[in-house]
Amino acid sequence: MTEHLRRNTRFDGTAISVLGARLHHLSESDREAMRHLNVVHRFVGRRRALIAEGEVIGRVRILCKGWATRSRRLDNERRQILDFVLPGDIIGLHVDAAGASICDVDALTACEVGEVSLDALERVAMQNSGVAAGLRHYMARQLTQANDQILRLGRMSAYERLCSLLLEVYDRQRPLAMTAGAVDFPITQTTVADMLGLSVVHVNRQVMRLRREGLVTLDRRQLVIHDPEKLAQVACHRDRGFSRRPSLFMAAE
Amino acid sequence: MTEHLRRNTRFDGTAISVLGARLHHLSESDREAMRHLNVVHRFVGRRRALIAEGEVIGRVRILCKGWATRSRRLDNERRQILDFVLPGDIIGLHVDAAGASICDVDALTACEVGEVSLDALERVAMQNSGVAAGLRHYMARQLTQANDQILRLGRMSAYERLCSLLLEVYDRQRPLAMTAGAVDFPITQTTVADMLGLSVVHVNRQVMRLRREGLVTLDRRQLVIHDPEKLAQVACHRDRGFSRRPSLFMAAE
DNA sequence: CGGGATGTTGACATACATCAAATGGGGTGG
DNA sequence: CCACCCCATTTGATGTATGTCAACATCCCG
Numbered sequence: 001m002t003e004h005l006r007r008n009t010r011f012d013g014t015a016i017s018v019l020g021a022r023l024h025h026l027s028e029s030d031r032e033a034m035r036h037l038n039v040v041h042r043f044v045g046r047r048r049a050l051i052a053e054g055e056v057i058g059r060v061r062i063l064c065k066g067w068a069t070r071s072r073r074l075d076n077e078r079r080q081i082l083d084f085v086l087p088g089d090i091i092g093l094h095v096d097a098a099g100a101s102i103c104d105v106d107a108l109t110a111c112e113v114g115e116v117s118l119d120a121l122e123r124v125a126m127q128n129s130g131v132a133a134g135l136r137h138y139m140a141r142q143l144t145q146a147n148d149q150i151l152r153l154g155r156m157s158a159y160e161r162l163c164s165l166l167l168e169v170y171d172r173q174r175p176l177a178m179t180a181g182a183v184d185f186p187i188t189q190t191t192v193a194d195m196l197g198l199s200v201v202h203v204n205r206q207v208m209r210l211r212r213e214g215l216v217t218l219d220r221r222q223l224v225i226h227d228p229e230k231l232a233q234v235a236c237h238r239d240r241g242f243s244r245r246p247s248l249f250m251a252a253e
Numbered sequence: 254m255t256e257h258l259r260r261n262t263r264f265d266g267t268a269i270s271v272l273g274a275r276l277h278h279l280s281e282s283d284r285e286a287m288r289h290l291n292v293v294h295r296f297v298g299r300r301r302a303l304i305a306e307g308e309v310i311g312r313v314r315i316l317c318k319g320w321a322t323r324s325r326r327l328d329n330e331r332r333q334i335l336d337f338v339l340p341g342d343i344i345g346l347h348v349d350a351a352g353a354s355i356c357d358v359d360a361l362t363a364c365e366v367g368e369v370s371l372d373a374l375e376r377v378a379m380q381n382s383g384v385a386a387g388l389r390h391y392m393a394r395q396l397t398q399a400n401d402q403i404l405r406l407g408r409m410s411a412y413e414r415l416c417s418l419l420l421e422v423y424d425r426q427r428p429l430a431m432t433a434g435a436v437d438f439p440i441t442q443t444t445v446a447d448m449l450g451l452s453v454v455h456v457n458r459q460v461m462r463l464r465r466e467g468l469v470t471l472d473r474r475q476l477v478i479h480d481p482e483k484l485a486q487v488a489c490h491r492d493r494g495f496s497r498r499p500s501l502f503m504a505a506e
Numbered sequence: 507c508g509g510g511a512t513g514t515t516g517a518c519a520t521a522c523a524t525c526a527a528a529t530g531g532g533g534t535g536g
Numbered sequence: 537c538c539a540c541c542c543c544a545t546t547t548g549a550t551g552t553a554t555g556t557c558a559a560c561a562t563c564c565c566g
Contacts, residue, residue, distance in 0.1 A: 024350070072400065072404055074404065074408050074409065074489045075489060078408045079408070080403060080404050080407040082400050082403055082404075093393065093396070094393065094396055094397065094400065095393055096393075096397065097277070097390065097394075102397050102400065103400065122385075122386075122389075125385075126379065126382055126385060132375075132378075132379060132385070133375075136375075136392075137350065139389075139392045139396070140346065140347065140348055140349075141350075142396060143346070143347055143392070143395060143396060143399060144347065144349065144355050146396060146399035146400065146403065147325065147335050147347065147355065147356065147399065149403050150333060150335055150399065150402050150403055150406060151325055151333050151335075153403060153406035153407045153450065154333040154406045154449075154450030155327050155332070155333045155450055156327065157521075157522095158521075158522070188543090188544065188545095189544070189545070196407075197406065197407030197408055198522075198523085199522070199523050199524075200545085201522090201523075201524080201525095201545095201546085201547090202521085202522055202523070204544095204545065204546060204547085205522095205546090205547090207545090208545095208546075208547090236327045236328060410553075410554095411553075411554070441511090441512065441513090442512075442513065443511095443512075443513095451554075451555085452554070452555050452556075453512090453513085454514085454515090454554090454555075454556080454557095455553085455554055455555070457513065457514060458514090458515090458554095460513090461514080461515090473512085473513095473563090473564095
């Protein structure tokens with residue numbers, strides 16, 4: 001099941017190594033403990049549901065391959081995508097007090113997920129402080145992403161929202177990106193509309209504008225951002241997580 | 254459910270008991286362990302900052318008394334309130350990888366907070382599974398609230414947003430509410446506007462409409478919702494967290 | 507008792523939604 | 537390989553929810 005021979009387990013595609021690549025600061029013993037988790041891999045076709053709202057979640061899923069969306073419906077006409085789920089992300093943490101999922105998770109492309117018992121994962125976290133810290137930071141990052149989305153929807157124009165979203169998709173893939181500049185973008189404009197709380201038609205107009213201005217190249221597969229700085233400026237992204245400022249000047253107190 | 258909570262130390266006002274009332278399923282030994290935490294209480298006046306964006310957070314604050322907002326600014330003109338912070342909420346969990354706050358937290362009223370070392374809290378959580386579970390559930394609840402906010406901003410009309418927000422404020426206080434129907438509402442319409450991504454003027458129009466329809470009574474101090482069911486229906490709040498459906502029918506699989 | 511925040515209302519401006527229709531592309535089946 | 541169809545993209549014309557500006561009323565708080 002596990003191939004010990006690979007030194008860098010990052011890209012072997014099993015759920016645990018994909019997740020391990022996402023959680024930072026794991027010690028070797030943390031990783032070792034996680035490798036003992038029992039994982040069931042499963043494949044799900046494009047447009048199929050990974051999790052439906054209300055479903056009780058006993059096992060979390062780690063996305064190994066493909067993209068998914070987390071979304072909620074207001075009624076049959078209106079749905080809102082909460083965020084995109086990329087490889088390494090954990091599916092099934094957004095639950096209510098009873099353990100039922102508060103949102104739908106749907107495969108945007110064909111997906112491979114690894115299922116892990118939530119209890120087992122929590123036990124590993126209790127015994128390995130690095131895993132616990134990793135999961136806490138992961139949750140914090142999810143909260144940050146949700147906040148970014150709130151900012152987009154609450155106070156940005158359509159054009160700014162699009163810039164901000166493209167930048168997020170770009171930045172989330174940078175640590176993994178192989179080909180210079182180009183990142184995956186298996187996303188239809190309808191999907192973007194549901195993400196940004198806009199109509200498809202209006203999304204298209206903003207996409208056209210970005211193209212006319214030569215800032216991006218994108219289709220249903222790939223996204224290239226030609227001028228990330230300009231985009232960040234439009235979207236008021238002061239901090240893009242890579243060129244982090246020292247932040248020591250502003251100490252607490 | 255609300256009854257047995259009332260028996261313990263919930264209302265003595267110290268940070269730990271206020272927090273303990275918020276975290277569910279704590280055993281007596283969990284509570285005992287938390288009582289050993291070193292807490293420094295502090296008072297902050299209305300409109301003062303509790304935490305500024307970028308500030309490195311070594312000690313989390315537990316809000317004991319008063320209300321606060323978590324917000325982010327796009328520029329000097331535009332700010333977006335992410336959520337309201339009520340007594341029992343933890344301030345300082347929304348941090349980046351470097352431990353710096355990603356948002357401002359400002360006192361909406363005079364506030365009392367209890368400061369606890371983040372490290373110490375994490376140590377207690379590592380040794381008391383109930384505390385760890387409580388904090389995990391707390392984080393999950395924060396994520397749910399963020400998702401509600403995303404839904405409001407992304408796909409609801411101004412009127413629906415207001416109904417949804419009032420209902421959230423109402424529901425978050427129900428477990429504590431003393432006076433029948435009335436809950437605290439120390440919130441100006443300008444604040445509501447910054448929360449809902451609307452202009453003050455437009456918020457006022459929607460408030461006026463709700464009043465005309467006899468659905469609510471509200472001023473800068475109190476909120477009374479006369480017909481919660483109607484409001485929930487308008488805001489498409491299918492699940493308000495109290496009359497939870499069994500949710501066993503929809504098992505995983 | 508004043509003065510700066512807050513609330514309220516009307517007139518007008520605009521960003522975005524909606525409707526409609528043409529174009530294009532990628533599977534699928536013949 | 538073509539024909540077909542469905543889904544996605546693109547563009548224009550028009551409608552509407554919400555923003556902006558302005559004026560006044562009201563409430564706090566010092």
